[in-house]
Amino acid sequence: MDAFAPSDEGTWLPVSAALGRSRRISLLLAYVLVLAVVVALFLVPDVPRLVAIVVAVVAVAVFVWAWWLIGRRVRAWGYELRPDDLLVARGIMFRRLVIVPYGRMQLVDVVAGPIERWCGVATVQLHTAAATTDAAIPGLVPEVAAELRDTLARLGEQRAAGL
Amino acid sequence: MSGAAPDPFGNALIRPGRSAPGPDGRRKVHPLTPLVHGLRVVPVIVVIGVSLVSRGRPEGEGAAVLITLGVALGLAIVVTGLRYVAWRRLTFWFDSDGDLRVDSGVLTRQERRLQLSRLQSVEVVAPFNARLVGLAEVRVETAGSSHSKAVLQFLTTAEAQDLRNEIVARAAGVRPDAGEAPEQVLVTVPPGELVASLLMRGTTVLLLLLTVAVIIPTVIAAGPAALGLVVLGGVPIFTVFSEFSSYYGFTIARSDDGLRLRHGLLRTAHQTVPPGRVQAIGFVQPLLWRRRGWVRVRLNVAGMSRDGRGGEQAYTEHTLLPVAPWPVARAVVAHVLPGVDIESIALEPAPARSRWRAPIQWHQLGVGWDDRVLVAKRGRVTRHWTVMPHQRTQSVRVTQGPWQRAVGLASVWFDSTPGPVKVVALHRDAAQAQELALAQAQRASSARARDRTTRWAQPPP
Numbered sequence: 001m002d003a004f005a006p007s008d009e010g011t012w013l014p015v016s017a018a019l020g021r022s023r024r025i026s027l028l029l030a031y032v033l034v035l036a037v038v039v040a041l042f043l044v045p046d047v048p049r050l051v052a053i054v055v056a057v058v059a060v061a062v063f064v065w066a067w068w069l070i071g072r073r074v075r076a077w078g079y080e081l082r083p084d085d086l087l088v089a090r091g092i093m094f095r096r097l098v099i100v101p102y103g104r105m106q107l108v109d110v111v112a113g114p115i116e117r118w119c120g121v122a123t124v125q126l127h128t129a130a131a132t133t134d135a136a137i138p139g140l141v142p143e144v145a146a147e148l149r150d151t152l153a154r155l156g157e158q159r160a161a162g163l
Numbered sequence: 164m165s166g167a168a169p170d171p172f173g174n175a176l177i178r179p180g181r182s183a184p185g186p187d188g189r190r191k192v193h194p195l196t197p198l199v200h201g202l203r204v205v206p207v208i209v210v211i212g213v214s215l216v217s218r219g220r221p222e223g224e225g226a227a228v229l230i231t232l233g234v235a236l237g238l239a240i241v242v243t244g245l246r247y248v249a250w251r252r253l254t255f256w257f258d259s260d261g262d263l264r265v266d267s268g269v270l271t272r273q274e275r276r277l278q279l280s281r282l283q284s285v286e287v288v289a290p291f292n293a294r295l296v297g298l299a300e301v302r303v304e305t306a307g308s309s310h311s312k313a314v315l316q317f318l319t320t321a322e323a324q325d326l327r328n329e330i331v332a333r334a335a336g337v338r339p340d341a342g343e344a345p346e347q348v349l350v351t352v353p354p355g356e357l358v359a360s361l362l363m364r365g366t367t368v369l370l371l372l373l374t375v376a377v378i379i380p381t382v383i384a385a386g387p388a389a390l391g392l393v394v395l396g397g398v399p400i401f402t403v404f405s406e407f408s409s410y411y412g413f414t415i416a417r418s419d420d421g422l423r424l425r426h427g428l429l430r431t432a433h434q435t436v437p438p439g440r441v442q443a444i445g446f447v448q449p450l451l452w453r454r455r456g457w458v459r460v461r462l463n464v465a466g467m468s469r470d471g472r473g474g475e476q477a478y479t480e481h482t483l484l485p486v487a488p489w490p491v492a493r494a495v496v497a498h499v500l501p502g503v504d505i506e507s508i509a510l511e512p513a514p515a516r517s518r519w520r521a522p523i524q525w526h527q528l529g530v531g532w533d534d535r536v537l538v539a540k541r542g543r544v545t546r547h548w549t550v551m552p553h554q555r556t557q558s559v560r561v562t563q564g565p566w567q568r569a570v571g572l573a574s575v576w577f578d579s580t581p582g583p584v585k586v587v588a589l590h591r592d593a594a595q596a597q598e599l600a601l602a603q604a605q606r607a608s609s610a611r612a613r614d615r616t617t618r619w620a621q622p623p624p
Contacts, residue, residue, distance in 0.1 A: 002597075003593045003594070004561070004563070004597070005597070084604070084605075084608050085608070093565050094563070094565070095561075095563045095568070096560060096563075097560065097561040097600065098558060098559075099600055099604045101556075101558070103608065104557050128558050128578070129306070129465060129557050129580045130557035130558060130579055130581070131580075131581045132576070132581075133557060133560075135558065159608075
């Protein structure tokens, strides 16, 4: 059995492909800076042309790789609502599976940055008394995120336990 | 509160004394408090002054000493004045729900309510300067963020003890005038054993080397006179002394309101950990302790960390026992987790192929459980053995890095509240990791359904 497969009776609910769009926009914005550096290398006369070309090639290669990786990483996210707990899986190289019992959730946040809002995605962030829990589901359509937050809050209320 | 009103929570039972309630039922801390705070700046200023004087200029030495003393006195008066205003504003009392309320603040008023049903620990601490005049502070921590605690500075030692008893009694759900529950001393750590254990650690050796590395270049560069400055600036080896001073006379006593920990040479602390508040327990055994069979016992207790005060308190508050032989430590832990026999739990070792990922510690890795607790073991040079009651599991994680993936391994983390104890089953068979994680989540939720640890002394409704 694969450690990061969904549980026997369930399947992973995927996150929205719009998450990939928002991350690619962030990547493009970051590359505006890289582009400026590369152009500067070509314009400054003291820099050998070869160095500038090598930097430009590396920058393009990293860009293509990151662009492709974003798609794979978005597809690697998955979550499953089980009767008593929430499962969240993510990662390709470093894979993670988090199991959060509903009774242990202390609060649920919905967060969306400006690029995410523009692309129409939001992140549902879960908090327990442990700082290491690290359970977040990014890339949810705002309506789905709000619904999930309410569902989680309701389930948490029903199964609330002390510390 | 009028005298005729019924008083189910016993607010009228507070003993008379300097912190006796005012007409509105509120109490104040001891009037010497501002002075204790004020005098605390004096040694600091004097040390700075002396080190400046020792830099030379023998002709103006007398004047310099006078100026230093003057500055110290002036600052002490200013601090005392500020603290006096704060003292006038600080009141505390128990409200009609039986919870502790603290009002404080001069410019920013603060009204804090500590829900005693979520009490995590009560501590009576006497810092050295307060101890000289017979005062102590009371620290109360409840579950939640760093805002869920209160420090009441200062009360006389007897009043602080009474307040502690009252808080614990209210949290336990018995009459607030129940007084101090009788106690039974379990362990006292002998000073010799403490010194030996502190010396027989890699950390101490490292600190010693660091100290030498600091002193030698200073002496070469500036001559022996600079030694004074180095000592004033604090040398690394001092942390071992402060650890010794903090753990000196470490005593654990058992009572109905939980375990009581007492320790300290200069600054004494009396801490109470109510039953059922311990989130996880960790045994640590550095390499050199193994021949003597010593272990240190550390705790995760909700509400004790996260405020990053650092220094001395950061490690004492998490230590149940600084050093003890294994049978003694096990007996103490048996009081924290009654009815649990840790040694009878069979540990399942990590698969043999984990040697490709963790060649040194792989055969020390293991995890096991019974119907009450989960036990996980790791570490070769310093051995870690961790225990977590099922109902304290916050969440469970499975992680796998590329290297682990190549050999078909995955680690399972059992998240506890922030603290020194990390419960993890490293490098399990990847095929069984998810099963292990889901099974633990299941055990945790069924254990929580049975759990009843708040208001522990109250009969069930």
